[in-house]
Amino acid sequence: MPESKIHFDRVCLEYPKNGNKSGLRFARTPRPNGQSTLVLENIDLEIETGEFVSIIGHSGCGKSSLLKIVAGFVRPTGGSIWIDGRPVEGPRADHMFVFQEGALFPWLTILKNVSLALNSARDQADRIKMARQYLELVSLEAYEDYYPHMLSGGMRQRAELARALAARPDVLLVDEPFSGLDYLTRLQMREEILYLHMMLEKTTILFVTHDIDEALQLSDRVVIMSGPPGRLQSCRPICVAHPRQLSSSVLDEMRSDIYHQLGVHAAL
Amino acid sequence: MSVSACNVEMFPDIARILRALYRLILDGSLLKHCVASLFRVTVGFYLAIVTAVPLGVLLGLYRTLYRIVNPVIQFLRPISPLAWAPFAILWFGIGDLPAIFIIFLACFFPLLIAAVDASANINPIYFQVGANLQLSRWSAFANIILPAIIPNVMLALRMTLGMAWVVVVAAEMIGMKSGLGFLIVDGRDALRLDRVAAAMLVIGLIGLVLDRIMQQLGELESLRWKNARK
Ligand SMILES: Nc1ncnc2c1ncn2[C@@H]1O[C@H](COP(=O)(O)OP(=O)(O)OP(=O)(O)O)[C@@H](O)[C@H]1O
Ligand SMILES: [Mg+2]
Numbered sequence: 001m002p003e004s005k006i007h008f009d010r011v012c013l014e015y016p017k018n019g020n021k022s023g024l025r026f027a028r029t030p031r032p033n034g035q036s037t038l039v040l041e042n043i044d045l046e047i048e049t050g051e052f053v054s055i056i057g058h059s060g061c062g063k064s065s066l067l068k069i070v071a072g073f074v075r076p077t078g079g080s081i082w083i084d085g086r087p088v089e090g091p092r093a094d095h096m097f098v099f100q101e102g103a104l105f106p107w108l109t110i111l112k113n114v115s116l117a118l119n120s121a122r123d124q125a126d127r128i129k130m131a132r133q134y135l136e137l138v139s140l141e142a143y144e145d146y147y148p149h150m151l152s153g154g155m156r157q158r159a160e161l162a163r164a165l166a167a168r169p170d171v172l173l174v175d176e177p178f179s180g181l182d183y184l185t186r187l188q189m190r191e192e193i194l195y196l197h198m199m200l201e202k203t204t205i206l207f208v209t210h211d212i213d214e215a216l217q218l219s220d221r222v223v224i225m226s227g228p229p230g231r232l233q234s235c236r237p238i239c240v241a242h243p244r245q246l247s248s249s250v251l252d253e254m255r256s257d258i259y260h261q262l263g264v265h266a267a268l
Numbered sequence: 269m270s271v272s273a274c275n276v277e278m279f280p281d282i283a284r285i286l287r288a289l290y291r292l293i294l295d296g297s298l299l300k301h302c303v304a305s306l307f308r309v310t311v312g313f314y315l316a317i318v319t320a321v322p323l324g325v326l327l328g329l330y331r332t333l334y335r336i337v338n339p340v341i342q343f344l345r346p347i348s349p350l351a352w353a354p355f356a357i358l359w360f361g362i363g364d365l366p367a368i369f370i371i372f373l374a375c376f377f378p379l380l381i382a383a384v385d386a387s388a389n390i391n392p393i394y395f396q397v398g399a400n401l402q403l404s405r406w407s408a409f410a411n412i413i414l415p416a417i418i419p420n421v422m423l424a425l426r427m428t429l430g431m432a433w434v435v436v437v438a439a440e441m442i443g444m445k446s447g448l449g450f451l452i453v454d455g456r457d458a459l460r461l462d463r464v465a466a467a468m469l470v471i472g473l474i475g476l477v478l479d480r481i482m483q484q485l486g487e488l489e490s491l492r493w494k495n496a497r498k
Contacts, residue, residue, distance in 0.1 A: 073396055091399040103393045107415035116411060117401050167401055 012078030054215035062230030096169035111144035117166035312371025324383020349373035382424030386417035426482035
């Protein structure tokens with residue numbers, strides 16, 4: 001039995017060519033047949049409890065798909081995925097996904113959005129109280145009665161993080177949460193998520209990003225993917241204590257190495 | 269009373285209409301007919317809501333079911349509800365029921381299609397979030413499906429109610445002994461075009477009020493999120 005927190009065992013994923021738009025049936029398995037595209041190929045990966053792992057790769061290489069498999073939204077067409085020694089069989093509240101596109105319910109205030117994640121709490125008053133605490137965690141307590149469209153992009157992402165955290169997940173799957181934000185806000189969000197990870201030390205985070213500095217600043221390990229079809233290219237542990245100085249020579253070296261691996265040369 | 273040169277009035281003048289209206293109010297018949305029509309519309313409309321909306325949500329969420337049932341819907345839909353009148357009278361006898369049945373038919377299909385459309389177009393991400401949060405079926409319905417479809421369904425309700433109001437008058441003209449539609453037929457048979465016009469006036473006014481009410485409902489607090497989305 002695998003002992004690590006998350007264990008990928010030769011995970012493969014094919015999508016049918018003619019597209020499968022149905023999102024209604026949870027964890028629907030795309031049927032492999034002649035008419036399919038290989039999106040992920042033989043992914044083997046071990047992730048330890050409390051680890052912060054960033055996944056970097058070119059657009060379309062299957063990062064979101066990989067995360068969706070861990071979340072249980074999509075079932076792999078080959079191989080298997082285990083969390084805590086149990087195969088993933090579908091979405092669960094202890095493996096929370098934070099969406100790339102923003103997925104707060106627009107018809108609920110952010111307090112209600114967050115309290116929805118607390119459906120195990122005994123009574124309504126308890127739920128509201130706890131939801132407030134999670135909003136405080138991301139400094140949004142003053143905005144609890146706002147609807148998502150009334151918030152800025154960064155605030156929305158923070159509210160979404162609060163909702164995900166309120167479900168008390170032990171695995172947080174974060175799909176490019178900051179890609180729509182401006183640079184300054186992104187820097188703030190980095191601090192925010194680092195702080196949250198330190199607070200919730202047992203929480204394992206899988207973090208998809210395009211931003212190499214973000215990965216260097218935050219993660220214990222950077223996983224570089226190539227593709228399509230998505231394969232694991234390499235893993236780089238980052239053994240530098242927080243807070244990190246991005247201009248330090250260790251990280252500098254690592255940065256150019258990652259750029260090199262991604263086949264990007266002009267960036268420096 | 270002015271009689272025009274060609275001796276035929278194309279439309280009764282306003283004073284005569286108002287006088288007819290006044291008399292209809294005084295003898296209580298206007299109220300009686302209004303209540304009869306409104307009662308039929310209300311019952312038929314509500315029956316259509318409580319059947320069409322749940323069924324529409326079901327069909328919208330389960331595509332296979334939709335594919336099976338859709339041909340039947342599309343077959344029945346173009347048949348004018350008024351065409352059912354002889355059968356309605358045969359099945360339900362005389363009284364309010366045949367009219368209610370016709371109103372129901374007139375409202376059912378537009379509402380059904382609006383509900384199917386609205387629920388089939390809910391962003392799948394919301395269902396993934398719901399599954400991720402492990403919401404119960406009921407909670408997913410109350411927190412995702414219902415609020416997501418309400419704006420579109422409210423719009424459909426508003427348009428359907430207007431149609432129901434058109435249809436009730438037509439239904440009452442065919443076979444009823446009360447209601448504003450009957451008032452029109454009765455006026456025609458008695459060659460009292462002033463009463464016909466008075467009934468038309470009242471029909472229009474009530475239609476206006478009904479639409480206003482539906483519009484107000486569409487602007488409830490719970491729908492605020494929709495307004496600023498664009
Ligand atoms: N539901 C789907 N049906 C069919 N193909 C899909 C589906 N979802 C993703 N794909 C395909 O899988 C491939 C990987 O997509 P994925 O979203 O995982 O990429 P990504 O690495 O997250 O890209 P980005 O960085 O742009 O978000 C793409 O080629 C995409 O077209
Ligand atoms: Mg992606």
